[in-house]
Each structure stands twice: as structure tokens, then as C-alpha cells.
Amino acid sequence: MGLKVYNTLSRKKELFEPAEPGHVKMYVCGITAYDRCHIGHARSAVVFDAIVRYLLFKGYNVIFVRNFTDIDDKIIKRASEEGISSKELSEREIGHFYEDMTNLKVLKATFEPRATEHIADIIRLIETLIARGYAYAAGGDVYFSVRRFSSYGALSGRDVEELVSGARVAVGEQKDDPLDFALWKAAKPAEPSWDSPWGHGRPGWHIECSAMGMKYLGPTFDIHGGGLDLIFPHHENERAQSEAATGQTFVKYWIHNGFVTIRGEKMSKSLGNFITIKDILKRHNSEALRLFLLSKQYRGPLDYSEEALGEMETALERCYRAIVEAGKVASRPVKKACQREDVQAAESIKTLEALPGQFGQAMDDDFNTAQAIGFMFEAVRALNRLCQAAGKRPCASYSDGLKSGIKTILSIGRILGVLEDDPVQYVRSRDLDGLSALGLTEDEVLDAIIQRTEARARKDWAAADSIRQRLDGQGVALKDTPEGTVWAVKSSAVLP
RNA sequence: GGCGGCGUAGCCAAGUGGCUAAGGCGACGGUCUGCAAAACCGUUAUUCCCCGGUUCAAGUCCGGGCGCCGCCUCCA
Numbered sequence: 001m002g003l004k005v006y007n008t009l010s011r012k013k014e015l016f017e018p019a020e021p022g023h024v025k026m027y028v029c030g031i032t033a034y035d036r037c038h039i040g041h042a043r044s045a046v047v048f049d050a051i052v053r054y055l056l057f058k059g060y061n062v063i064f065v066r067n068f069t070d071i072d073d074k075i076i077k078r079a080s081e082e083g084i085s086s087k088e089l090s091e092r093e094i095g096h097f098y099e100d101m102t103n104l105k106v107l108k109a110t111f112e113p114r115a116t117e118h119i120a121d122i123i124r125l126i127e128t129l130i131a132r133g134y135a136y137a138a139g140g141d142v143y144f145s146v147r148r149f150s151s152y153g154a155l156s157g158r159d160v161e162e163l164v165s166g167a168r169v170a171v172g173e174q175k176d177d178p179l180d181f182a183l184w185k186a187a188k189p190a191e192p193s194w195d196s197p198w199g200h201g202r203p204g205w206h207i208e209c210s211a212m213g214m215k216y217l218g219p220t221f222d223i224h225g226g227g228l229d230l231i232f233p234h235h236e237n238e239r240a241q242s243e244a245a246t247g248q249t250f251v252k253y254w255i256h257n258g259f260v261t262i263r264g265e266k267m268s269k270s271l272g273n274f275i276t277i278k279d280i281l282k283r284h285n286s287e288a289l290r291l292f293l294l295s296k297q298y299r300g301p302l303d304y305s306e307e308a309l310g311e312m313e314t315a316l317e318r319c320y321r322a323i324v325e326a327g328k329v330a331s332r333p334v335k336k337a338c339q340r341e342d343v344q345a346a347e348s349i350k351t352l353e354a355l356p357g358q359f360g361q362a363m364d365d366d367f368n369t370a371q372a373i374g375f376m377f378e379a380v381r382a383l384n385r386l387c388q389a390a391g392k393r394p395c396a397s398y399s400d401g402l403k404s405g406i407k408t409i410l411s412i413g414r415i416l417g418v419l420e421d422d423p424v425q426y427v428r429s430r431d432l433d434g435l436s437a438l439g440l441t442e443d444e445v446l447d448a449i450i451q452r453t454e455a456r457a458r459k460d461w462a463a464a465d466s467i468r469q470r471l472d473g474q475g476v477a478l479k480d481t482p483e484g485t486v487w488a489v490k491s492s493a494v495l496p
Numbered sequence: 497g498g499c500g501g502c503g504u505a506g507c508c509a510a511g512u513g514g515c516u517a518a519g520g521c522g523a524c525g526g527u528c529u530g531c532a533a534a535a536c537c538g539u540u541a542u543u544c545c546c547c548g549g550u551u552c553a554a555g556u557c558c559g560g561g562c563g564c565c566g567c568c569u570c571c572a
Contacts, residue, residue, distance in 0.1 A: 011500085028572095029572080030572095031572080032570085032571080037572085038572085039572095040571085040572045041572050042572085043572070044572040045572080047572095072570085073570075074570065074571090156499075156500090156567080156568080157498090157499050157500070158498080158499065158567095158568070159498075159499090162497090162498060162499090162568085163498095163568080165497095167569095205570085226572065227571075227572030228500090228501090228566075228567075228572080229566085229567065229570095229571055229572070230571080230572070231500090231567075232499090232567065232568065233568090233569090234571090256572095257572070258501080258566085258572095259565090259566070259572075260572085261565080261566090264564070264565070265565080266565080266566065266571095267572095268571075269571090291520095295508075295509070295519095295520080296508085296509065296510090297509090297510080299501080300501070300502070301501080301502075301565070301566075303508085305508090307507085307508090307521085308507090308508060308521090310521085311507090311508070311520065311521040311522085312508095312520080312521085314520085314521065315519095315520055315521070318520095318534095318535090321534075321535090322535085325534085325535080344536095344537095362510090368510075368511095370509060370510055370518095370519085371509095371510050371511080371518070371519080373509095373510095373519070373520080374509085374510060374518050374519030374520075375518080375519080376519090377518095377519055377520065378518080378519065381519095381535095381536080384534095384535055384536065385535085385536060385537095387535080387536095388528095388535065388536060456530085459530075461530060461531065464530090464531090465530095465531065465532080468531090468532070468533090469532095472532090472533090477532090477533050477534080478532080478533070479532085479533045479534055480529075480531095480532080480533080481534090486534095488533080488534080490533090
């Protein structure tokens with residue numbers, strides 16, 4: 001069974017067959033660089049990052065383009081409000097974008113082109129469209145003739161006649177038809193502009209993606225992605241102008257991710273309910289955020305809440321702690337071969353061995369990361385189970401099972417972009433961070449442990465318990481192990 | 497009005513025709529422990545918004561209804 005992908009154009013899951021076997025050409029609409037990115041941007045970025053990682057894992061050679069829109073109305077407006085140039089604003093926000101993406105562990109794209117660096121390509125494409133009769137210049141603007149492109153509306157499922165009623169013509173526009181959209185906009189006074197055959201101006205929004213995409217990927221891409229809201233008009237227009245220019249299929253598979261909502265409502269600036277990536281990562285671990293963003297099928301809405309993210313953080317920590325424990329147990333010396341096979345342990349080993357296959361099956365079904373994560377969690381439980389068996393009866397086959405189990409889980413995690421930190425350090429730094437958040441130092445805790453250990457040696461359980469209860473009340477749990485007493489910050493204590 | 501999506505346990509969420517309806521979080525009981533914690537085991541949906549229909553068989557397909565949401569204007 002091969003990879004199946006839901007295609008917005010056909011509204012069906014289709015078998016994924018790239019134009020050139022073994023190679024995937026993929027374009028995802030990036031940000032308009034005028035403000036901080038919010039969780040919605042994070043979802044899109046992380047979803048497509050997981051897709052790229054999975055395609056790479058499957059052995060495809062992936063050429064991935066993610067653009068920056070660094071010139072448009074919003075940028076011009078915001079820049080003038082702030083009293084800086086459009087360039088300064090977009091540079092700053094692109095910087096912020098990279099900061100966020102690095103923190104989210106989103107892989108860099110093969111090409112990350114900017115609209116302003118491809119003006120010549122854009123002008124050439126517009127000229128082609130004019131030459132082919134799909135576009136016309138009017139008063140310094142250039143418009144695309146929507147009605148000339150017969151399958152206009154196919155992607156978004158819209159009927160051209162019905163679009164007419166909603167279409168608007170802004171003041172000063174000289175469109176032949178209200179449906180037509182701008183490929184090139186004449187410069188207004190004091191706006192950034194570039195010279196063109198039609199006078200000074202700047203590119204319309206849609207044309208940049210066609211121009212840059214085709215420059216780096218050629219006339220046909222295998223995958224074109226972005227948020228659901230981009231389907232109309234952005235991707236509809238991109239498709240129209242690209243196919244009009246080349247006469248070839250622009251995109252084989254259109255992939256769109258759903259929105260992040262808050263309390264069931266779409267995040268938006270006007271509702272004031274958006275949360276930036278930066279703010280979230282102040283309070284939450286980035287891998288927990290990734291896991292949360294991948295915990296639901298990518299096409300549906302995803303409701304954000306602190307609680308939901310906290311749950312993922314707990315689950316992630318369980319994975320890390322399992323790996324740490326398994327690593328410890330696996331490194332103990334083993335004296336003998338297993339006398340008799342423990343049925344549970346054998347089953348655990350089987351579960352761990354089955355993980356890659358199950359994971360692949362889930363991901364092959366339109367990147368079902370939610371199911372894939374489920375399999376990963378099951379494997380973690382199997383690892384813990386095996387860990388107990390190995391702890392009781394150390395033997396070579398168990399510790400080998402643990403070692404390969406760890407390896408398997410980590411390799412699967414890597415495709416989702418989680419469990420990439422050093423497990424020992426992750427757990428350790430989580431505990432230390434938690435401790436400082438609780439206003440405690442490790443020395444205080446270690447002192448208390450020493451006192452309690454002495455009390456326990458005297459079998460003074462009352463004293464020992466009161467020390468433990470005191471720490472527990474402060475958010476620190478003590479755990480007595482064969483190697484002595486260890487401490488951990490209770491996850492409930494550091495969550496909001 | 498047009499287009500699209502969603503409604504599965506206390507909460508989140510897979511599953512789109514057929515063995516016992518994944519998984520996470522939470523809760524409860526147990527194993528372990530001096531007692532705990534962690535981990536593990538068990539329990540927590542005789543049933544998938546409602547009503548009809550197709551089928552030997554439906555959460556899964558079809559029809560109708562109710563509820564929620566998104567797009568149709570810049571938007572991940």
C-alpha cells in the first residue's frame with residue numbers, strides 16, 4: 001500500500017504518485033511578514049514539516065519551497081504606522097519567523113524565496129500572460145481575465161456566475177470585469193515600487209507564488225499546500241494564472257490544513273483571541289506543542305487550550321522518562337540468558353518491533369499523525385513493560401529488546417519532530433526548570449533527601465513521611481529506588 | 497444564499513462496511529513499596545447527535561432532521 005493524499009481539487013484521497021518517481025516537488029505558502037506568527041501559523045508549519053519529514057523518511061528526494069510575502073498592502077500599512085520602511089518591517093518579521101521556526105524545530109525549506117527578490121520573474125510571467133491573452137494592462141495596473149480561464153473555480157468549488165455578486169471593484173481600479181484580479185498594481189505615492197513595462201508598481205499577491213514556485217520547481221508541482229483559507233482566492237488564482245501561462249497542470253495534489261480555534265472559534269485579530277508562538281513557548285515545551293498540533297488529523301479544526309497542551313506535555317514527559325529508564329536498565333550488566341520466556345516481555349518486544357510498520361501505515365493514510373502518535377504511545381507502554389521484566393530478570397534478550405526499542409521509538413519520534421532532545425538532559429532540565437519555578441534549589445531538595453534517608457534508616461517512618469509530604473506539598477515528588485531516593489517535579493505543580 | 501467541514505467515553509481524539517470501537521489526559525481499583533511516587537495491570541462508550549433506509553453485517557454507505565464551525569473580503 002502506498003501513500004494516499006487527500007486532494008482538495010478532487011475532494012478525495014488519491015494514491016500519491018509524483019510526476020517524477022522518487023522526487024517530490026513541494027510548495028507551501030509561507031507568511032506575509034508584517035506581524036508575529038500565531039499558533040495557526042505554527043500548525044501549518046508543523047503539519048507540513050511532518051509531511052516533509054515523512055516523505056524524506058520514505059526515501060523521496062524532496063525539493064521544498066516556502067516563500068515569504070515581503071511586499072503587500074498589510075506590510076505597507078503596518079510599516080507606515082510604525083514609521084519604518086516596508087523592508088525594515090518585513091526583515092524584522094522574517095527574523096521573528098525564523099526564531100519561531102527554529103524553536104518549533106521546523107526544518108528549513110530547500111528554497112525560501114522572497115517576492116521582492118523575484119520582481120523580474122514576476123514581470124516575465126505577467127508578460128507571458130498578456131501575450132497569451134489572459135491578462136491586460138489598464139491604467140498602470142495589470143489584471144488577469146478570470147473568464148478566459150475556463151476551469152476557474154474548480155479548486156474552491158465556486159461558480160463564476162455566483163462570484164460576481166460578491167466581487168468588488170476598489171476605487172481607482174479599471175477592471176474589465178469585477179472578477180478579474182490584479183497581477184500588477186500601479187504605485188501610489190510614497191509606496192515602495194519597482195519599474196515595469198506598465199510603469200512603477202508592485203506585484204499582486206497571487207502572482208508571486210506562481211512565479212517563484214515555477215522558477216524553483218518548474219511548471220508542475222507535486223504538492224502545493226497552505227491553510228484552508230488560502231483555497232480561495234489565493235490558490236484558485238494561482239492555479240488560473242499558472243496554467244494559463246504554461247498550458248500545463250500546475251499542481252498534482254493540493255493539501256490544505258484546518259484552522260486552530262480557541263473555544264471553538266477561529267483565531268483572529270479582530271476577535272483578539274490569537275496567541276503567538278513566542279508566548280506559548282514561554283510557557284510550554286516546543287515538542288509538546290508539536291505533538292499537540294499533530295494530535296488531530298490535519299484537515300479538521302484544532303481547538304487550542306492550555307489544558308490540552310498541558311496534557312501533551314505530560315504524555316511527552318512519560319515518553320522521555322520511559323526512554324531514560326529503559327536506557328538505564330539496558331546498560332546494567334546481564335549475567336545470564338533468559339531461563340524461560342516471559343510472555344508479557346515477548347509481547348512487548350513484538351509491539352516495539354511492529355511500531356515502524358504501524359506508524360507507516362498511519363502516515364500513508366493521508367498523514368494520519370493522530371493515529372501514528374497513538375502507535376508511538378503504545379510502543380512507549382511496551383517499552384516500560386519490557387523495562388519491568390528486564391529489571392526483574394536481567395538477561396541479554398531483554399536488554400537487547402530495550403536497546404532496539406529505544407532506537408525504534410526515537411526514529412519514529414524524529415519523523416514527528418519530537419523526542420529529539422537528549423532524554424536524560426530533557427528530564428533533568430525539566431526537573432531543574434520546574435524546581436526554580438517552584439522557588440526551590442536542588443541543594444534544598446537533596447538535603448531533605450539525606451535527612452529522610454537517615455530517618456528511614458532509623459525506621460522513623462513518621463519523620464521520613466513528614467519530609468516527603470512537605471516536599472510533595474511544594475510540588476516535588478520523591479521516589480525510592482534500588483539506587484537510592486530520587487526526586488522529580490510533579491507535572492501538576494508546574495502546569496498552569 | 498452557495499461551497500466545505502464537524503458531531504465517537506468525564507475531556508481530547510483515531511477508526512469510514514465485518515474479529516473484543518486505537519491512543520492520550522483524568523478518575524477509580526490492584527501489583528510494587530515500610531508507606532508512597534513512577535511504571536505496569538484492570539475498570540471507566542452493549543455503543544458512536546437524532547430518525548428512517550440499503551445490507552447477511554453500518555460509527556463507517558444513502559435520505560431526512562438537529563446542533564456547532566469555517567470559507568465566499570486580507571487571513572495559516
